Amino acid sequence: MAIAEEIPRRDETGVSVVVRFCGDSGDGVQLAGNRFTFDAVRAGNDVATFPEFPAEIRAPAGSTAGVSAFQVQFGDHRVYTHGDEADVLVAMNPAALTTNLAHLKAGGILIADTGAFGRKALAQAGYRDNPLDDFDPHRARLVGVDMTAMVLEALGGFDMKRREALKSRNFFALGVVYWMFGRGEDEMLQWIGKKFARSDTVRQANTAAFKTGMAWAETTELMAFERPVADTVAAGERTITGNEALSLGLMAAAALADLELVVGCYPITPASDILHYLSNERDNGVVAIQAEDEIAAIGMALGASYGGAIGVTATSGPGMALKSETLGLAVSLELPLVVVDVQRAGPSTGMPTRAEQADANIALAGRSGEAPVPVVAARSPADCFHAAIAAARIAVEHMTPVVLLSDAALANSAEPWSTPELADIAPIRVPRARAPAGGAKWLPYARDARLVRSWAVPGTPGLQHRIGGLEKLDGTGEISYDGANHERMTDLRERKVAVIGERLDDAIEVYGELSGRLLMVSWGGTYGAVRQAVCDARQLGHAVSHLHLRWLNPMDDSIGDIARGFDRVLVAELNRGQVLERLRARFLVDARGLSMMAGRPFGRRELHNAIVKALNS
Amino acid sequence: MAIAEEIPRRDETGVSVVVRFCGDSGDGVQLAGNRFTFDAVRAGNDVATFPEFPAEIRAPAGSTAGVSAFQVQFGDHRVYTHGDEADVLVAMNPAALTTNLAHLKAGGILIADTGAFGRKALAQAGYRDNPLDDFDPHRARLVGVDMTAMVLEALGGFDMKRREALKSRNFFALGVVYWMFGRGEDEMLQWIGKKFARSDTVRQANTAAFKTGMAWAETTELMAFERPVADTVAAGERTITGNEALSLGLMAAAALADLELVVGCYPITPASDILHYLSNERDNGVVAIQAEDEIAAIGMALGASYGGAIGVTATSGPGMALKSETLGLAVSLELPLVVVDVQRAGPSTGMPTRAEQADANIALAGRSGEAPVPVVAARSPADCFHAAIAAARIAVEHMTPVVLLSDAALANSAEPWSTPELADIAPIRVPRARAPAGGAKWLPYARDARLVRSWAVPGTPGLQHRIGGLEKLDGTGEISYDGANHERMTDLRERKVAVIGERLDDAIEVYGELSGRLLMVSWGGTYGAVRQAVCDARQLGHAVSHLHLRWLNPMDDSIGDIARGFDRVLVAELNRGQVLERLRARFLVDARGLSMMAGRPFGRRELHNAIVKALNS
Amino acid sequence: MNNPGTELAATERTLSRKDYQTDNDVRWCPGCGDYAILAQFHKMLAAIGARKEEHVIVSGIGCSSRFPYYVDCYGLHGIHGRAPAIATGLKVANPDLTVWVVTGDGDGLSIGASHLLHALRRNVDIKVLLFNNRIYGLTKGQFSPTSPRGLPTRSSPAGNTDDPVRPLDFAVTAGASFVARAIDTDTTRLQDIFIAAASHRGSVFVEILQNCPIFLDGVFDALRDERGRVDLVDGEPMEFAGKVLGRNERGRLESFDTGHHRALIHDVTDRDTARQLAAIDDSSGLPFPFGILYREERAAQHEAVAGKGRLDIPGMQRRLSASSRVRRQTP
Amino acid sequence: MNNPGTELAATERTLSRKDYQTDNDVRWCPGCGDYAILAQFHKMLAAIGARKEEHVIVSGIGCSSRFPYYVDCYGLHGIHGRAPAIATGLKVANPDLTVWVVTGDGDGLSIGASHLLHALRRNVDIKVLLFNNRIYGLTKGQFSPTSPRGLPTRSSPAGNTDDPVRPLDFAVTAGASFVARAIDTDTTRLQDIFIAAASHRGSVFVEILQNCPIFLDGVFDALRDERGRVDLVDGEPMEFAGKVLGRNERGRLESFDTGHHRALIHDVTDRDTARQLAAIDDSSGLPFPFGILYREERAAQHEAVAGKGRLDIPGMQRRLSASSRVRRQTP
Ligand SMILES: Cc1ncc(C[n+]2csc(CCOP(=O)(O)OP(=O)(O)O)c2C)c(N)n1
Ligand SMILES: Cc1ncc(C[n+]2csc(CCOP(=O)(O)OP(=O)(O)O)c2C)c(N)n1
C-alpha cells in the first residue's frame, strides 16, 4: 500500500461564491440550480452542489414540507464543499424563505419574489406578517422583485393558463442571477431552445421570462457580483452526480474487464437512480433487473457473477441489512460481486433522503461468522466513477464480494466532469480457470500466489464442479466438517482480503506533512469538507495534515505509523465513531472522534472550529 | 456495574474421569451417555457433557459419516469442561473407533464390541485389518467384548428380530461402565421400567442386556475405576442442556414480568430445539409460532412485544443475518424483544452442527445506521436459564431489543441442574404507560431518568399513538427530519443502552487477583475452559486471573481498569478476535487474541499451553 | 388528540368520523386516491362505533403505508413488506384487538408476498387493505408487480416486461377467508366492504384500486365505467351494463345478455366461482368484479395457537419443579 | 470426475447415466425418495445426450437441496429459499445454459415463496423441481407449508394448525409456463416430465411427491394407488381406476363413469382446467392429477431483458464521450 504525500497546491485559495435557490417543489429550483451550475462549469469554475428535496411524499404546494432547495458553491480554485452559508439566497415563496433564511450569510443578498408573498402563502408558511415588509437590512440586503407579476405580464401574449405561465418564474430568477454573475445569455437561450424543443409555448415562455429577468436586473442596476474567474483548475465539460458517475463507473469496469454487467436492484432512496440510469443502458449491453426485493436482487447479482458476468446490486441501509446473508454466501463461494450502499440516515427507515455514514459497521461486520469483505468508499460525486471501477477491479481480480459505500449527499450532489480516457485505466484481469496441463485435475478452490481461486464459468467444458455455502475442503471444495480445515479456510479467507492491501495505491492519501500537531482523518464523503478545513487551517499556519482513507478494509499498517506521528488524531465521520473504533483497535492510537449525525455533510466552519479546539486542547 | 472478585475455592481440585461413548447413529450412544451422566449427577458428581452428532443427513449405517459420540467428564469437584481426552472410550463399531480413537488418552481404557468388527464393517471404516487384533498395549488397555454375540444370546428367548435385539447393545455397554464406576443397578432398572413402559419386549430386552453387561464386567474382574465421590459440590437433581435451560429461562422471565411469552421461530440448527421445547408449553400459556422464515419470525416477535407480550425469536447465524432489518426497527421503536442467536460455525451455511462464537460482530454491529443493542452471552448450559432471564429483564425494563448469544456446544451439552427458586429472583418491572395526571398529554417518546420510554399497549384507552421506523421527534414521536433532533435521538439511543451498564451486577466477574502477570478474558461458552485452565495455572503458582464478560454491550469502563492491572491480556474466543477488537478500541489496552476456529470448544490443554506461552513471552 | 382526559370522555359519546382524524398533516399528493380511502375508513370507524383503543393499523412502507399516521387509533408504521408478520404477532399476543394491515402493491406483493401469502393461508385474523396503484409511488415511479405489461417507468424505460400479478387471484389461492375489491372513488362499496371486513373473523384481503395521479394517472379509468365493472351482490345475478356474467359450456366465464339461463347468481361462499372471478385481468375481455368475492368461516389462527392460561410465578415454579421431578431425559 | 482431459473426450461419445454421477457419497437416509428422483435425473441427462457443461443445478438448503452434489454438471448449493433468484441471475448472464433449480417444500414454499412466485411469473427460463415430502427433512421433522393439517411434528406437538399450500395451484396462479406433477417411484412419468422440462423455454415447475421414510413415511401411499391418481395424457380423457374426471353443470370437477359425455379430454394448453386440476387437494375427494397439467409458449424473461451487444472499451469510450457531448441535465 503506497502513501501519497500530496503537496498542497496553490489552487486552493481564491474567490468563491455560494448561491442557494429555494422554492416549492413545483417551482423548478432544482432545474435552475443545475443550469446555473452547468454554466459556471462551462465558464471554467470548479463547483460543488447540494440539492435538498422534500421528504418523500409530495406535500401540498406552498407548505414548508414541500420546499425544495439547491445550493452551489463555485469558484476560481478548487471547491471542496457546497459551502456553509449562501452569499445569495433566491426564495420563490414564503415557505422557502422561512425554512432557508438560516442558510443565508449575515449581510448576504436575499432575492425574493414579492408577488408570491400573498396572505394565504404567508399563512401556510406560518408568518403572521410579511417578513419582507420591514426586513432588517443588517440581516441581509433584500432584493424584492415581483417575479409573479412580471412573468405574467411578459407572458401575457402567450396562450397559457396563469398556473402554467407561473412555471417560468424560475427562468426569471435565473435571468437575474445570470446577470449578477455575468453568465452568458446566448448559452442559456440555446439550451432553452434545445431542452424545450417539443413545445413552442414553453420554449418561448421560458425565453421571455429569462430575458425579462436579465433586463430587470440590468435596469434596476442590481449590483453585479465580484465574479469568480476560471483559473488553473481544469473545469469539466459538464457536471455529474454521484449516482450517475457510479453507474458509468460500473459500466466502464465491465468494459475494462470485457465482461457483461448484470445489475439486480430493488428501488430504494437514495440508490434508485443507479437502477434508473442502468436500465437505460440496455443498448450498451447492460442487463438491469428490478428484483422483487433486496434479497432477490443480490441473489440475481450473485447468480450472474457465477455465470461469468460482473454482478452488481445497489441499495441503501435497510436493503443492506437484507443482503447480509447472501453476502456471506458470496464470501464462502469466493465469487466477484459489487454491493453498492448509498448510505442514508438510520437506523431503520430513518431519514431516507438524508446523508449519513453509519453503514460502515454493517459493511465491515454485518455478517454471521467470519466473513471478511473489502470495503471502499467514494469521496466525491465524480470520484464515484473511479470508486466503482476500483470496487469491480478488486471483486474480479480477487474473486471476492466488495462493498462500495456512497451516501445520499454524494449521490445527488454534482461536480465538474470531463470524459475519462479508458485507455489510461489499467484493464481488469479476469482470473479465468483453465484446464490444467497434463490431464491434472482442476480444483475449484486451488489458489494463486495472491490466494485467489480461479473462475470456471458454467458452460466451460471439462471444468464442471459444485460449490456451496457449507464449509469446503481447501483445494477441492468438497464439503468438509474437519476442524483443522475450517481453521485453515478461515485463515485463507482472512489473508486473501488482507493481501489486497499490498496493491492498493490509492488506499491512503496524506495531504500535508507526515507528522505534526493534528491529523484529521476522513473517509468517503467527508473528504471534501475535511480537506477544505485542513486547507483553511494550514493557511493560518497550523501544523495540520489530512489523511483520507479510501479503503476501510483492508487497512494498511502504515496508517498506524502515520497516526503515531501526530500529537492528536481526529476522525471525522457522519456516525458515532465506527471507523474510529477500527483505527483505535487496530493501531492502539488514541484517536478521537468528530461525529455528526444531522443528516447532512459537515460544514467548513464546524470543522474549522473542531480543528482549532483540538489544537488548543 | 459491580466487579465481583471471586475467591478461588477449595472445590476446584479432586478426582475426575472422562468417558466417551461412540457408535453409529443407530446405536443409541446419546441415550447411553445421557443416562450415565444422569446417574453421575444423582451420585453427587458435577458433570459437563459434549455430544457430537453426525452432519445433518443420516449417513449409511456403519459409515464414518454416521458416527455419533457423547463425552462426559464427571468429578467430585467443580467440573468446567467435558475434558480434553477420554479415560475410557466405548466404541460400538469400527467406524466409531477410527474416528474417535484420537480422543482416548494414552494409556486409557478402550472398550470395544469385538462382534461388530466384521469384514464389511471394517471395510466401511477404511480398515484393511482388524485394529483390535494386535492392539498396541502402550496406546491403551483394550477391553474387547463380543457385545453382539452376548446380547443376541441373552435375548435369545425374546420374540425379536436380530436387528431389533442388537438395539440393546448400548445397555450392555452401560452395564459394563456402571459396574466400573460402581453406579447403582437399581436406579437403572427402575428407569428402564418407566422409560420403556409401553413395550414389554423392549423393556425386558434392555434390562437383560444391562444385567448381562454388569455381570460380564464383574465375572471378568474388569478393574473397577477409582470412583469419584460426591464432595461439597451441590450436585443437581438432573442435568439440563443449554437449549432447554434457555427455554425455561424465557418462560421464567415471562412469569417474573407477569407477561405473556410469544415466540416466533423458524427452524434452524442448532436453535430449533428452543422452538420444540416451547411448542410443548402451550398448556403453560406459551404461544409458539413457526413462521415462514426468519424475517417473519422476528416480525411476529416484535408485533407481539408491541401487543404487550415478551416477544422472542431464536435462530442461528444465517437467520441472524436475515433479522437485521427488523432488529433495526425494534431499536427505533424502542420495544422489548429478545433475539436468541445459538451460534454455529460460519460464514454462510458453514458447519451447522459445530460451535463457534463468530456472531459477536453481527450482534453488536450488524445493523444499518447507529442501532445500539445490548448483548448478553450465556456461559454454560445451566447458565442459559439465567442469561435468558437477564436478557428479558433488560429488554422489558429498558424497552429495548436484546441479543442473547448461546452456541452449538452450550445448546446440546448438559450440566447438573437443580430447580431454581423464582422467589429468589427479582421480579421484572414493566414500564407501563399511565395516562398522566391533570389531563396532560402522554408522550410516547418521553423518558424516565434511565431514558426508558413507557409502554402503551394497544387496547389501553386514551393512549392511542403512532410509532414507526422513520426518525421521530424526541418526546412526541412524530416524524421528524430535523437534523438537530436526529443528533439528539441518536445520542439518546446510545446513552439509553450505556446506562444499562450501571445496573448490571453480573457484567464482570474476576477470578483471582485484580492485577498480575496475565489476565485471561472469556465471554460466553469459553467460560468453562478458561476457568479450568486458569485454575490449573494458579495451582502451579502462576499469577493468572480470569475475567469473564457476561455482557458484550454495554461494557463498563472498569474492564479497562482491570485489564491495565496486568502485564498481559489474552482474550480467548472461538472467532478471529471480534470481542478483542472492541476491548482494544474501547480501552486502548494491548490485549491479544487467543483464537480458535475448529468448530469445537477450547480444550484444557490448549489453553494451558497458551497461558504458559503468554507467561513466558 | 392524545389527551387521555378528553379521550376517555369522548369514547362515551358517539364519535363522528372527524374524531378519528389525527393532528398530522396528510402528506399525499393533491388528487391522490388515498384521500378517498382514508375518508371512508374514518367513516367506517364512526359507523361501527369503534373504540379507538381497540383498533390498530400496521403498515409497511410506501405512500399507502403512511395511513396509520392519519387515523386516531393505535398505529405502527413498520418496514417494507413485513406488516403481515408484525400484525400476526400482535394479534396472537392481544387477540381482543381489531388489527388492520395497510399495504401497497409493492409492499404487499413484491417484497412482502411471502408473508402475505402465509398470513392469508393461516387465516390470521387481520384485515389486509392493499392499495393497488399499479406503481411504486413513494420511490417515485418504478413498475410494481401489478404494473401493466409494457408500461414504461423509470426502471423500465423500454416497457415493463413482466406479466402482472392478479391480487385477488393471489389471495383466493393463498386461502384468504374474505376477499373483496373496491376502487378509491366508489365510496359506498368501500364503506360496505370496510364494515363487513371489520366484523369478519379471519384473514381479510381487500384490493383497493387507487389512482396515483403523479405516476400512473387514470390507469383505472376504464373500470370506473359501468361496462368495465361488475358489482357483485350476494344472491343477485352478476349484472353489468345491460349484460350478465355467466359460465359457458366449457366452464369459462363469459358475458351473456341479461336473463340468460347461464347467468351466474353471486354466492360469496362459492370458492370455485370466486377463483374464476379473481382471475379476470387486463387480457380477459371481461368486466372486473367489485364487492365481496368470497367469504368463509374457518378457525382463525390466534384461536388455534392460543396458549392456555398465563404464566405466573407459582405456575412457573410448579413447571420447574415438575421438570426436575420427572427427571426427563435430555433428548 | 473433474479431470478435464478425459471429460472432453467423454462428451464426444454417448454418455450413460453413470457418467453423470459424481464421486460424492450420496448421503440421504436409506429408503429416501430422493434416490429415485436422482436416478431418473441422471437417466434423463443421458437420454437427451446432455453436454455436462451446459447444465447447471442451483439449489437452496434442505435434504433435497443436496442434489447438485450428486450430478456431474455445474452446481451451486445456495442458501435457504433463494435459488430462484440466483438462477435468474445466472440465466440472464449466460442464456445458453440449461438451468435447473432443486428445492423443497420448505425451501421453495416457505422462506422462498416470494422468489419462486416472481420467477414463475416472469417466465424465467429455469426448471424448478420441488421435492415435496410435506415435512422439513434436514432440520429433523418440523411441519412445512405443505404438511397436512393436524399433523403432529416436533414444532406442532398438538398438530399442525395451518391449511397446506397446494404447490401446483400456487405455480399456475403465479404464471408458470410449464406445470407438472410426478411421484418419486413413478419412474416413467418422472422421466417423461424431465425430458419435456429440459426442452421447455420458460418457467418450469414440477412438483415431485417424495417420501421421507424418517419423518413422514407413507404420506403419499394413497396416491400410489390407481384410485388416488389420474394420469394426464394430452389429448386423452382423464381416466383413472375405471372412472373419468369431468366437469359438472356447476362447472366443478367431479368423477364420472368412463365414457360419460362430461368426461374431460386433457388439453395441456387449457389454463382454466389446469387451475381446477391444480386445486385438487386432500379435502377434494378427487384423485390427484399427475403428468403435465399445463404448458404454454410465452417470451422467456432472459430474452425480454437481454442487453444488446457487449460493453467493450471502445464502445464505452464512445458512451462516455456522448454523455459529455449531450451535456445531459442531471435529473
Ligand atoms: C427494505 C426496503 N426496500 C426498499 C424500500 C424503498 N421503498 C419504499 S416504499 C417502496 C415501494 C412502494 O410501492 P407500493 O408498495 O406500491 O406503495 P405506494 O407508494 O405505491 O403506495 C419501496 C421500494 C424500503 N423502504 N425498504
Ligand atoms: C436462513 C436459514 N434458515 C433456516 C435454515 C435451516 N433449514 C435448513 S433446510 C430447512 C428446511 C428443509 O425443508 P425442505 O425445504 O422441505 O427440504 P427437505 O429437507 O424436506 O428436503 C431449514 C429450515 C437454514 N439453513 N437457513
Ligand code: SF4
Ligand atoms: S405518489 Fe401517487 S400514490 Fe403517492 S401520494 Fe402521490 S399520488 Fe398518491
Ligand code: SF4
Ligand atoms: S430426512 Fe427424509 S427427506 Fe431427508 S434424506 Fe432422510 S428420508 Fe430423505
Ligand SMILES: [Mg+2]
Ligand atoms: Mg403502489
Ligand SMILES: [Mg+2]
Ligand atoms: Mg421437505
